[in-house]
Amino acid sequence: MSDQNTLLSFFEFVNSRDMTRLGDLLTDSAEFYFPKTRPLIGKKPILRFFGILFRQYPELVFTVKRTIVQSPLAAVHWTNRGTNRRGKPYQNEGVTILEMVGPKVEFISDFFKDTGKF
DSSP, rough: OOOHHHHHHHHHHHHTOOHHHHHHEEEEEEEOTTTTTTESSSSHHHHHHHHHHHOOEEEEEEEEEEEETTTTEEEEEEEEEEEEEEESSSEEEEEEEEEEEEEEEEEEEEEEEOOOOO
16 A cells, blocks of 8 residues: 555545444554544553543544645645534644554654644
8 A cells, every 4th residue: 555545545534433343443652632632542542542432523534635745755735624522613723743554554743724623
């Protein structure tokens, strides 16, 4: 799997909330840096985070706008929209940096425009 395919698969699995395939895409020692949270180290804490995110935002879809791939690193410019668990609309825009090791993701760091909603 190419790095471009890996990063697109990452967002596909997040959008479909496919925790099994998302977990298969992460290395056991993956790191995730998300605004206003402590670093998440390891596959299990990262998947736990996504489970919480999916409960807080029962509807949330990412649209990949642009990608820059310079293996093993990639930058993904995205927009998202959905609703939170209270039914309030949500949308944001940001960039995710990914580092791949072979066909897996080792490092994730999110940067987005509106952190006030978290």
